[in-house]
Amino acid sequence: xxxxxxxxxxxxxxxxxxxxxxxxxxxxxxxxxxxxxxxxxxxxxxxxxxxxxxxxxxxxxxxxxxxxxxxxxxxxxxxxxxxxxxxxxxxxxxxxxxxxxxxxxxxxxxxxxxxxxxxxxxxxxxxxxxxxxxxxxxxxxxxxxxxxxxxxxxxxxxxxxxxxxxxxxxxxxxxxxxxxxxxxxxxxxxxxxxxxxxxxxxxxxxxxxxxxxxxxxxxxxxxxxxxxxxxxxxxxxxxxxxxxxxxxxxxxxxxxxxxxxxxxxxxxxxxxxxxxxxxxxxxxxxxxxxxxxxxxxxxxxxxx
Amino acid sequence: xxxxxxxxxxxxxxxxxxxxxxxxxxxxxxxxxxxxxxxxxxxxxxxxxxxxxxxxxxxxxxxxxxxxxxxxxxxxxxxxxxxxxxxxxxxxxxxxxxxxxxxxxxxxxxxxxxxxxxxxxxxxxxxxxxxxxxxxxxxxxxxxxxxxxxxxxxxxxxxxxxxxxxxxxxxxxxxxxxxxxxxxxxxxxxxxxxxxxxxxxxxxxxxxxxxxxxxxxxxxxxxxxxxxxxxxxxxxxxxxxxxxxxxxxxxxxxxxxxxxxxxxxxxxxxxxxxxxxxxxxxxxxxxxxxxxxxxxxxxxxxxxxxxxxxxxxxxxxxxxxxxxxxxxxxxxxxxxxxxxxxxxxxxxxxxxxxxxxxxxxxxxxxxxxxxxxxxxxxxxxxxxxxxxxxxxxxxxxxxxxxxxxxxxxxxxxxxxxxxxxxxxxxxxxxxxxxxxxxxxxxxxxxxxxxxxxxxxxxxxxxxxxxxxxxxxxxxxxxxxxxxxxxxxxxxxxxxxxxxxxxxxxxxxxxxxxxxxxxxxxxxxxxxxxxxxxxxxxxxxxxxxxxxxxxxxxxxxxxxxxxxxxxxxxxxxxxxxxxxxxxxxxxxxxxxxxx
Numbered sequence: 001x002x003x004x005x006x007x008x009x010x011x012x013x014x015x016x017x018x019x020x021x022x023x024x025x026x027x028x029x030x031x032x033x034x035x036x037x038x039x040x041x042x043x044x045x046x047x048x049x050x051x052x053x054x055x056x057x058x059x060x061x062x063x064x065x066x067x068x069x070x071x072x073x074x075x076x077x078x079x080x081x082x083x084x085x086x087x088x089x090x091x092x093x094x095x096x097x098x099x100x101x102x103x104x105x106x107x108x109x110x111x112x113x114x115x116x117x118x119x120x121x122x123x124x125x126x127x128x129x130x131x132x133x134x135x136x137x138x139x140x141x142x143x144x145x146x147x148x149x150x151x152x153x154x155x156x157x158x159x160x161x162x163x164x165x166x167x168x169x170x171x172x173x174x175x176x177x178x179x180x181x182x183x184x185x186x187x188x189x190x191x192x193x194x195x196x197x198x199x200x201x202x203x204x205x206x207x208x209x210x211x212x213x214x215x216x217x218x219x220x221x222x223x224x225x226x227x228x229x230x231x232x233x234x235x236x237x238x239x240x241x242x243x244x245x246x247x248x249x250x251x252x253x254x255x256x257x258x259x260x261x262x263x264x265x266x267x268x269x270x271x272x273x274x275x276x277x278x279x280x281x282x283x284x285x286x287x288x289x290x291x292x293x294x295x296x297x298x299x300x301x302x303x304x
Numbered sequence: 305x306x307x308x309x310x311x312x313x314x315x316x317x318x319x320x321x322x323x324x325x326x327x328x329x330x331x332x333x334x335x336x337x338x339x340x341x342x343x344x345x346x347x348x349x350x351x352x353x354x355x356x357x358x359x360x361x362x363x364x365x366x367x368x369x370x371x372x373x374x375x376x377x378x379x380x381x382x383x384x385x386x387x388x389x390x391x392x393x394x395x396x397x398x399x400x401x402x403x404x405x406x407x408x409x410x411x412x413x414x415x416x417x418x419x420x421x422x423x424x425x426x427x428x429x430x431x432x433x434x435x436x437x438x439x440x441x442x443x444x445x446x447x448x449x450x451x452x453x454x455x456x457x458x459x460x461x462x463x464x465x466x467x468x469x470x471x472x473x474x475x476x477x478x479x480x481x482x483x484x485x486x487x488x489x490x491x492x493x494x495x496x497x498x499x500x501x502x503x504x505x506x507x508x509x510x511x512x513x514x515x516x517x518x519x520x521x522x523x524x525x526x527x528x529x530x531x532x533x534x535x536x537x538x539x540x541x542x543x544x545x546x547x548x549x550x551x552x553x554x555x556x557x558x559x560x561x562x563x564x565x566x567x568x569x570x571x572x573x574x575x576x577x578x579x580x581x582x583x584x585x586x587x588x589x590x591x592x593x594x595x596x597x598x599x600x601x602x603x604x605x606x607x608x609x610x611x612x613x614x615x616x617x618x619x620x621x622x623x624x625x626x627x628x629x630x631x632x633x634x635x636x637x638x639x640x641x642x643x644x645x646x647x648x649x650x651x652x653x654x655x656x657x658x659x660x661x662x663x664x665x666x667x668x669x670x671x672x673x674x675x676x677x678x679x680x681x682x683x684x685x686x687x688x689x690x691x692x693x694x695x696x697x698x699x700x701x702x703x704x705x706x707x708x709x710x711x712x713x714x715x716x717x718x719x720x721x722x723x724x725x726x727x728x729x730x731x732x733x734x735x736x737x738x739x740x741x742x743x744x745x746x747x748x749x750x751x752x753x754x755x756x757x758x759x760x761x762x763x764x765x766x767x768x769x770x771x772x773x774x775x776x777x778x779x780x781x782x783x784x785x786x787x788x789x790x791x792x793x794x795x796x797x798x799x800x801x802x803x804x805x806x807x808x809x810x811x812x813x814x815x816x817x818x819x820x821x822x823x824x825x826x827x828x829x830x831x832x833x834x835x836x837x838x839x840x841x842x843x844x845x846x847x848x849x850x851x852x853x854x855x856x857x858x859x860x861x862x863x864x865x866x867x868x869x870x871x872x873x874x875x876x877x878x879x880x881x882x883x884x885x886x887x888x889x890x891x892x893x894x895x896x897x898x
Contacts, residue, residue, distance in 0.1 A: 066743070066747070067747075068743065068744060068747055070665055070668075070669040070744070073669060087740060088740055088743060088744065157761060157762060157765060161759075244733060244734075244762070247758045247759060247760060248739045248742060248743050248758050248760075249743045249746065249747075249758070259736060259739075262600075262602045262603060262606075262736065263602070263605075265606065266605055266606070
């Protein structure tokens with residue numbers, strides 16, 4: 001687009017007020033750009049389908065996910081069991097769907113937690129600067145230096161492994177990247193004229209952070225969040241893989257995949273389907289993240 | 305499950321079995337350990353004194369008709385762990401015992417039936433043949449006169465005395481002195497006669513000296529921790545040590561002077577060290593190795609219908625069981641034997657749990673019907689009484705619970721006097737077979753109104769000690785599940801697991817393994833008697849009483865016997881399974897049919 005649009009948008013906080021006056025607000029522009037990212041759209045479709053099917057698991061599949069039937073162990077996919085059965089004769093599709101609830105919930109909620117912590121820490125550090133910044137960033141360094149998989153194992157051992165603790169533990173160990181990105185964005189933004197203007201007008205720090213700074217830093221936050229979801233799902237998988245994730249008989253994609261490892265040659269479906277779900281979700285979320293990054297990148301504002 | 309075996313070393317205490325150091329480890333093991341060390345005093349040759357030549361070819365495979373053994377050839381055995389050393393007194397790894405089985409010999413060892421047979425001894429001492437005094441405290445052992453060490457030196461009574469010196473030398477970090485500590489003296493009567501005098505009667509005395517070291521190989525010093533021997537052993541076994549390339553292989557070659565005439569058959573045995581079982585299996589499939597040591601049950605079906613490979617799967621000694629806590633599982637009184645578990649202290653509940661579990665379906669479906677249903681802590685051997693398998697009778701279980709006042713709530717879970725029949729159920733995390741069995745049992749017990757919550761923890765925590773704050777030691781559990789086995793002489797194992805003096809408490813610093821907190825005076829008496837009389841028949845009778853009391857108490861619910869699983873190309877012949885010993889205990893009888 002034109003340099004005019006560029007000039008118009010650049011200094012403006014992405015608030016409702018500015019949107020009202022602009023012919024096409026930044027969110028509208030972002031959506032327009034996002035819409036052109038076909039892979040991202042496909043990603044959203046995939047995630048929506050998976051999430052809906054998981055939430056409606058009881059409707060989609062007539063089978064109970066933990067009901068064993070030892071007479072039908074490791075049956076290949078048939079009309080009755082579209083994804084086959086597992087090593088205890090449980091319907092694999094029912095387990096995939098119910099497992100999706102766990103895996104997706106762990107992914108989304110752990111990331112929500114991580115983003116909340118990360119944004120808060122990053123915002124405070126970036127806005128206040130000085131010793132507060134120093135202190136918080138050393139905390140971030142410390143957390144990054146922790147070998148997280150061992151901490152995860154330790155915490156899982158001590159506090160047991162319910163979905164809630166998994167979410168807390170995974171979320172609590174994945175916020176540092178967001179914190180750094182938000183701080184970086186804030187450091188750059190707080191010297192800008194529009195912030196100075198807000199300050200001159202007597203806006204409180206809270207208002208400046210929430211109304212002016214955060215909306216401008218929302219791009220990196222959303223990107224970190226989407227990319228984080230796949231990381232969290234994979235972390236749950238690896239904890240399940242180590243036997244420290246979700247406890248049986250509750251299914252998660254991770255523990256289903258782990259259980260499949262020694263029967264992969266005999267019953268490949270028990271590995272393929274949960275593996276495929278993780279793969280699809282991670283891929284879809286990554287494409288969505290890509291799309292969002294492009295759509296929200298302020299430097300791309302005028303380029304299409 | 306590979307690493308799990310390492311806990312065994314903690315269990316030194318129970319080492320009744322401790323003939324060879326290897327022997328004791330298994331005793332309690334927390335884990336599967338099919339081919340556990342308990343298995344036995346090492347030694348090799350199968351048919352010691354009597355036995356004629358033609359190998360005891362109970363060919364495990366229905367495969368090729370076993371004709372007369374052929375001489376010659378090399379067998380490669382894949383082992384997925386490397387022994388830390390090959391000195392039996394400094395190493396408790398099962399894999400160490402597998403390799404040593406080829407090289408070393410001992411006085412007496414158990415045969416597949418669980419009977420003691422002489423290896424380097426001329427006969428098994430008993431009260432009948434005058435080898436054992438009436439009070440059982442003096443044992444005279446006569447040695448074979450035709451045995452030579454691999455370097456040509458004769459094997460004599462001095463070697464026994466030296467071995468005793470090594471075990472008791474305080475500078476040696478030996479894995480266990482159980483039993484040897486009870487010895488007052490070891491006296492060389494003549495070159496081929498040795499007399500053991502015990503301070504107090506030690507019931508499993510026949511398990512002592514399951515491996516003998518050559519006195520001449522240590523330059524007279526009994527301090528052996530740094531001896532070159534530990535990586536270059538000299539033995540009396542069917543194969544001589546040739547070389548050990550760390551991380552790659554250990555080679556042994558035929559001992560032409562082996563004291564069983566006509567054996568061994570193979571020219572050479574190579575233990576190939578592989579990074580994992582899976583690599584071993586891959587090499588077995590391609591024929592790069594001939595045998596793979598120690599597979600897990602879940603790998604059995606991988607070879608279904610294979611033209612070239614046999615799976616050697618046999619019930620081992622370990623009995624997978626539920627351990628039920630009779631004391632309070634939480635609060636100030638947790639683990640206090642005087643307190644009562646709100647649910648499990650009711651014997652009717654314990655009985656209902658056993659009746660509600662379909663053990664047969666677990667064996668048939670999860671273990672491919674290859675093992676037997678568990679019914680007793682002593683599954684096999686001379687001390688094993690016949691105990692009928694519990695029935696699967698969920699309706700009977702429900703009635704039992706109804707009559708005992710356990711009424712189902714709105715969710716179907718029973719409760720009585722405010723106590724809800726919801727129990728945590730723990731085993732080692734990441735063990736697939738166990739997790740599958742757990743889920744089946746969970747469903748079966750839900751059917752009778754008892755809810756189980758699976759909360760698995762890593763094996764190091766589950767099978768930990770008092771110092772580790774392990775739930776089993778502190779009594780902070782409802783139901784645990786693991787495998788352990790009594791070894792060839794059940795004395796130490798049964799005593800330590802079921803005698804009321806063996807309940808871990810603050811006062812005894814957690815000694816003992818009566819984790820269930822069982823107190824039964826009649827059982828105590830039977831166990832004491834079984835450990836204190838030399839007469840094997842009387843011991844057997846006392847164990848029968850003890851085992852019946854244990855089974856009736858249902859503090860342990862025996863599910864199934866774990867399998868010893870190995871894989872081999874079909875042309876490997878001559879092997880027999882010995883639950884008391886490890887793979888290769890009869891390596892002198894193996895031959896190649898190709």
